Each structure stands twice: as structure tokens, then as C-alpha cells.
Amino acid sequence: MTRKARPSEAAVEQRRQDILGLVLDRGELRIAELAERFDVSLMTMHRDLDDLAARHLLRKLRGRVASFPPLTVETATRFREGLRLAEKSALAAAAIGEVVPGSTVLVDDSTTNFPLAGQLTRIERLTVITNSVRVAQTVASAPEASVVFIGGRYHGEFESTSGPDTLRALASIRPDLAFVSATAITHGHLYHPVQDYALIKQEICRSAARSVLLVDHSKFGRTATYPHGDVGSFDLVVTDDRIPAEELQAIRDFGVEVRVAPVRREETNP
Amino acid sequence: MTRKARPSEAAVEQRRQDILGLVLDRGELRIAELAERFDVSLMTMHRDLDDLAARHLLRKLRGRVASFPPLTVETATRFREGLRLAEKSALAAAAIGEVVPGSTVLVDDSTTNFPLAGQLTRIERLTVITNSVRVAQTVASAPEASVVFIGGRYHGEFESTSGPDTLRALASIRPDLAFVSATAITHGHLYHPVQDYALIKQEICRSAARSVLLVDHSKFGRTATYPHGDVGSFDLVVTDDRIPAEELQAIRDFGVEVRVAPVRREETNP
């Protein structure tokens, strides 16, 4: 009958993200219901779900799909990629000024730091240390870049390393500056759903001469299983202008400098 | 006039590889001449060359292109990807039998090892140690895989780490089995164009309880700047059935076991 216009690749990916969001919200859903709700055939919905399942973002059962524990999924690189890009770019622009040419900069594993990594290629004679494959690849695309990758247990879902080897390597270096991000922050206290990464973020603050925390507004008011200190460990916090007022005050109460980056809004999701 | 049929993406990539091969062979060529030789417009040739230049595989000058030092380019991952895949798969199939479930396997950075890495996901309770991002990503795609990435100075063109940190990390581990490959081998002696990697290959042989060398026939009869020992350091050499007879004999003279993998031939380039 009335055939539907073929959507662009980006639109398909967007739909799949939306499906995942819904599944994450509900925990479990019938496939037939999803097909109806997104107004696609059962076949297409199966294809979407097969794709998400192949990325280990949900489980496909007979007739229904189930989510993995929500925060674990949200932490996976494949899920966060491209999310809140405007905010992340704004944070990068506000933070890049901290970087001095010729210095050694440590960049944490986080999609928040990806735009920042792109900016770093413009600064001269930098040594960039990271445990994130994506950050390493981005910075190394500049011909004269010096990149040090920190080894350890490799996690495919984050495309980065962690664990005791990583901690040990971190303890033996002393970068001039470190950029760290957080997945969850409430009243100035930081949390991460994966213990290994919580430990790493703490160790980074200890090892770096100066450390900067990058968090967009969506991370505020959330918590996760493993606390990893508070904003007091940082010398500067960079966030965007949709940070809740009381959270902003909480950070200032720690005596930490806060830089609020303006985000140009066209069509931002809440 | 007579429009030309639009080639597939693969065909375009093949043409670009051919262009690169020619430039590598000649050192320098006029762009107009290349356009004529490959029977494409000047515009298309510019697009091809821009692409190759963006991958740092050649330099585009005004009216002509020049190659970087040949062996350096040939070593770059971006160049070797997909080259001699039939041989590499055959080597992987012949070598995979060496891997014992539950053991710790070290896999060298090399496109030769990529198919092998894919095979490794089928074996249970393995710990895979590597300095290659691609190997790490491949193995980590299996959900229960345990992957250890060796840190160090990161090289974008190889997508892997090397240098003193890498050597030190290698020295502190003792894998049950190591798969190593070589870029150049003559009369049983091994060579690599990059010193850092030559050192790593040597260190691997020292640290692993048992080590296997994987080399397809194209690597024989070549040398490079940095020698890194001979086949005597290995317990087994796996190669394909187009290995020159005298090279095969040379390896056997070292008293090393050789396994010659049969390659199914359909349309293999020389």
C-alpha cells in the first residue's frame, strides 16, 4: 500500500537511539508494541533490535526485548557517541584555554572529552596521555603529536583501559594538567557505575599538577554505585549554562572555581 | 560523451591502492600523467590523491605527487589493510591450533595477525595481550574475552604502541604463547623498518614461553633497516605455500619447525 519514504542513515540511527531510550526507561517491552509505536514493520523493528543487540546495548528475547542495567549501558561509548554534542563542544571551547603549548596533558576516557581531544591537535608540542583509544587516535591524527597510551585491562564497550596496571602507570607519571569528566554528580560529589573507572579518576587527580573537571548539565542530580571524591579535588570545574542553580552553589561552596560555558541553542533536547 | 559506469567503493579503493603502488615505485609522478594512465579525469585524480594525502601515504605537490620512504609507507596499517587477505587467513587457520583454551596469548601488532585475532574469539577463557588497537578491539568484541592492552608511545599510522614503556611492560609479563609477524625476512634473518618495533619483536620472544612467527610469502627476500634476530628465536614458523624453496630450507637449517599453510587460489596477485 502506501509505501514509506526511505529515511536517511542518520534518521535510522536516531530511531534506534530512541528505541534504546524507551527500552532503557521501561526495562522490558514487547517487540510488536515497539513496531507499532515507531510505525515500522515488524521486520524493520527486528532489524533495529538486532543491531542494538549486536552492540550489546540490549537483549533480544522471544517476542520482547530487555535492557541491561541502565547506567551501565549509558556509560558505553557506543551509546553516548554524538549525544549532547553542542554541550560537549562548548565545554571543550571553554576548557582549551587552560592548555599551555609544550606541556603534558592527561585526558580521561569519556565522550565528553572527544571534542576537547580534537581541539588539542591545534596546540603545539603537546604530550597527550590517555587511556582512551578514541582520544589517542584523534590526537595522533595530527602529524607532530606525541601521544602516550596507558595500558591495562581493555574494555571494548568503553574503548579504553582500566584496572591495576592502569592505576600503576598513572601513579608513575605527573602531567601538568588533567581533564577529567564524570558520569554522575550531586552536590559536588562524584559517582561512577564502574569501580575500575572510579578509581582511575581519583588517581588522576592525585597525579596531575592541575586538574579540570568537565561535566555537562545532564550529569547533575544523578548518582551511581561508586563514589570517587568530590569537586574539591579539582582546580577548576567547567560546565554549561543549564547547570541547576543549587548544584552550581554546591560546587562554589567547596571553594572551587567554576566556569560556565554558554551553549548556543537551536534544538537541544532536555 | 560516452559516460563511464560508476565504480563500486571497493573498486575506487583498489584504484587508489594502485595509484599509491605506482607512486611508491616511481618516487614521483605528474598528476596529469596519472590521470591519463588510470583513464580518469583530472578532477577525479585530484580527489584520489587528496584522499591518499589525507592518509599520509603520499605528498601532493603542485602538478605532481611524491612518495614518502617506501618501506615506511608499506608498514602503515592504512596501506596494508586488506592486502593478501587470503594468505593471512590461511596462516591464521594453520596457527590457531597452537592456542590452548584458558591460556595467555600475546599477539603482535601486524595486519597479518588480524585474521588470527578474529579466530581467537572462538577459544574459551583466553587472556589476550597486545599492543595493537585493532587486535584489542577485535578480541574484545567477544563478550567474555579478557584483553590486556600494553601501553606506551602511541603511533597513529600503526594504531599501536611502542617505545620504552611498552618494552618495560612486556618484560614484566610471561605469556604462554606469542604470535609475532615480520615485515622482512631473508635467509631466516628478520628486519623491520622501525627500530621501536624491531625491539618489541625481540622482547616478545624473550618473554613468551613459546613463540610462533607468522609470515606470508611476500615478506621473503626483503630486508629493512633494523635487524631483530632470526627464526632461531621461535618455536614454530607458519607461512604459506608460495614461500621460495631456498628460504624454506634456510629456516629448516636453523632447526625450527615450519608449517606451510595451503592457500586456496582464485585470483591472487603476485
Next chain:
DNA sequence: TATTATTAACACACTTTATGTGAATATGTC
């Protein structure tokens, strides 16, 4: 300034991809 090389803008034709249909196969339930 004259000449040649490069890039930009566009139209075209081909390839690739997302989709839905209906049939064939697989999976679970009673």
C-alpha cells in the same frame, strides 16, 4: 601579467541501503 594548477558547484548515473511483503523456518507452549 600570463600560464597552469587547483578547487567549487553542479548534474547525472550508478551503487548502496532501508523498507515491507509474503513465504519458509524456528521456537516455544500446551
Next chain:
DNA sequence: GACATATTCACATAAAGTGTGTTAATAATA
């Protein structure tokens, strides 16, 4: 094991995406 339902397969279709060459504008060299 029979039945119902879920999934996959094979195919046709339409639109998105991509490589190409032409012409015109711009940039670089002599």
C-alpha cells in the same frame, strides 16, 4: 508432537548516498 507465534529469508522497490566529469572560478607559479 501439534499448534501458535515469533523470527528469518528472499525479493522487489524507492530513495539516499557516492563517484564522476564538465565548466567556471580561484589560487599559485613563472
